[in-house]
Amino acid sequence: MPTDPKTDQTVPILQALLARTALKDRAAFTQLYEHTAPQLLAVALRIVRRRDRAEDVLQDAFVNVWHHADSYAASLATPMTWLTSITRNKALDLLRHVKTADHANLDDSELALENLPDDRAEPSRLLDAGMAQMHVQQCMASMSAPQRQALALAYFHGLSHSELALQLASPLGTVKAWVRRGLDKLKTCLEARGAV
Amino acid sequence: VNYDRLELLNRLAAEYVLGTLRGGARRRFVAVQRDNARARRVVLAWQERLHPLALALPAVEPRKQVWTNIETALGFIADKQDDTLSTGKLNWRKIFSWGAGFGISAVAGVLLSLAVLLSNPGLLGLEPKTDGLPASYVGLLTNSEGKAAVLASSRRQGKLLSVKVLAPFVVPAGSVAQLWALPAQGAPFAVGTVPASGKGSIVLNDSAEKLFSNVQRLGVTIEPAAVAQGAPPAALPQAFVLTGHCTKLW
Numbered sequence: 001m002p003t004d005p006k007t008d009q010t011v012p013i014l015q016a017l018l019a020r021t022a023l024k025d026r027a028a029f030t031q032l033y034e035h036t037a038p039q040l041l042a043v044a045l046r047i048v049r050r051r052d053r054a055e056d057v058l059q060d061a062f063v064n065v066w067h068h069a070d071s072y073a074a075s076l077a078t079p080m081t082w083l084t085s086i087t088r089n090k091a092l093d094l095l096r097h098v099k100t101a102d103h104a105n106l107d108d109s110e111l112a113l114e115n116l117p118d119d120r121a122e123p124s125r126l127l128d129a130g131m132a133q134m135h136v137q138q139c140m141a142s143m144s145a146p147q148r149q150a151l152a153l154a155y156f157h158g159l160s161h162s163e164l165a166l167q168l169a170s171p172l173g174t175v176k177a178w179v180r181r182g183l184d185k186l187k188t189c190l191e192a193r194g195a196v
Numbered sequence: 197v198n199y200d201r202l203e204l205l206n207r208l209a210a211e212y213v214l215g216t217l218r219g220g221a222r223r224r225f226v227a228v229q230r231d232n233a234r235a236r237r238v239v240l241a242w243q244e245r246l247h248p249l250a251l252a253l254p255a256v257e258p259r260k261q262v263w264t265n266i267e268t269a270l271g272f273i274a275d276k277q278d279d280t281l282s283t284g285k286l287n288w289r290k291i292f293s294w295g296a297g298f299g300i301s302a303v304a305g306v307l308l309s310l311a312v313l314l315s316n317p318g319l320l321g322l323e324p325k326t327d328g329l330p331a332s333y334v335g336l337l338t339n340s341e342g343k344a345a346v347l348a349s350s351r352r353q354g355k356l357l358s359v360k361v362l363a364p365f366v367v368p369a370g371s372v373a374q375l376w377a378l379p380a381q382g383a384p385f386a387v388g389t390v391p392a393s394g395k396g397s398i399v400l401n402d403s404a405e406k407l408f409s410n411v412q413r414l415g416v417t418i419e420p421a422a423v424a425q426g427a428p429p430a431a432l433p434q435a436f437v438l439t440g441h442c443t444k445l446w
Contacts, residue, residue: 013432013433015435016432016433016434016435017433019435019436020384020415020433020435020436023378023413023415023436023439024378024412024413025378025384025415026272026381026382027382027383027384027428027429028384028433030263031433033263033266037258037262037263038255038256038257038258039250039251039253039255041255041256041257041258042250042253042254042255042256043250043253045256046253047215054256055258055259055261055262058258058262059262059265059266059269062266063266063269063270066266066270075240076240077240077243077244078244080247080248080250080251081240081243081244081247081248084243084247084250085213085243085247088215088247088250092215096218130248130251132244132248133248133249133251133252135248136245136246136248136249137248137249137252140249151214154214154215154216155214155215155246155249155250156249156253158215159215159216160215160216160218161216161218164216179211179214179216180207183207183210183211183214186245186246187206187210187245190245195245
């Protein structure tokens with residue numbers, strides 16, 4: 001019975017599956033994969049941009065999860081945060097090793113931005129989503145457009161500062177400032193909402 | 197603590213999680229996290245801030261092959277694939293394993309005869325030489341602090357599993373402590389319920405040998421109601437409160 005890894009109700013389920021995976025319960029590991037792999041593949045795919053590479057990242061990530069699930073509890077993270085960190089770090093590592101210098105094909109960065117909030121248009125979607133997701137999306141919406149775009153490109157596509165400068169056709173210093181202020185704004189906004 | 201240093205830590209953690217911290221700076225910051233609990237906490241806070249963004253992406257179903265690759269990489273299905281590869285050719289590994297199998301059967305035959313003799317010492321007029329434990333399955337379950345909490349044991353061919361609670365644990369009113377067997381392959385299955393203190397016994401549907409020969413670990417979860425013996429966990433499984441190895445004692 002696959003559940004949506006986005007909702008708060010799934011947190012205890014994923015925690016239990018991780019705890020069982022730490023004990024080498026293969027059935028739990030299989031369920032963990034079924035529940036979370038599609039969402040994690042989406043994360044990897046944006047960063048490495050090729051399906052075969054993204055699936056390699058996913059494979060690496062889950063092999064890692066099997067071996068290190070026992071360190072999950074000590075991390076104190078929510079399950080999807082922990083799994084997303086492992087997947088993104090693997091994807092960023094791969095990106096450094098393969099020279100995919102073509103950042104011309106970033107049309108779908110707009111798609112990522114489209115997925116950012118519009119609570120008037122899709123109230124039901126926001127109800128379904130976890131609270132954390134709702135908060136971060138609304139805080140992203142409160143930023144200036146260049147700040148939001150710089151953060152979205154860096155987060156979803158794994159762009160470095162210099163790649164952001166190229167992509168946004170702006171000086172490196174300006175882009176760095178957008179990123180820094182965007183992050184500051186996000187932190188302040190989330191703290192004001194009583195989120196993390 | 198120096199405010200500037202805290203601010204620097206915050207900035208590094210934010211750009212590390214975002215992904216814009218690169219190269220040597222990224223590697224150095226990974227090293228800092230290993231030894232520094234404060235750095236890990238700040239990184240975690242940024243992960244919890246940013247990673248909910250990832251949930252906005254539309255999910256992409258991986259191809260079936262990805263899961264097969266994972267199982268192969270972890271050695272779950274290595275042998276199966278080996279056999280498929282060698283179909284149609286002389287499989288020396290298989291022939292060797294048959295040969296080894298015969299060898300093992302021969303040794304097993306000798307051991308069986310020995311076992312028969314030892315359990316019926318009268319046959320050859322032998323007297324028992326030791327007071328060793330009978331052939332049994334034994335599980336010692338520990339709690340989250342690593343302290344021995346439950347001892348479970350059964351004769352190899354017996355149908356009664358004895359359970360002794362070594363360290364009492366909390367079972368909330370209206371719940372039961374459910375014992376599970378975790379086989380090397382496949383889903384865990386329910387064995388029976390464990391008392392919160394003292395001793396108990398679980399009647400097995402089959403001999404311990406049939407049930408536990410392939411079981412490597414045991415675990416206890418707190419469930420709202422007892423689960424029928426042999427049944428798998430519910431779709432929404434609970435975390436284990438006690439776990440331990442299941443060992444053959446012979």
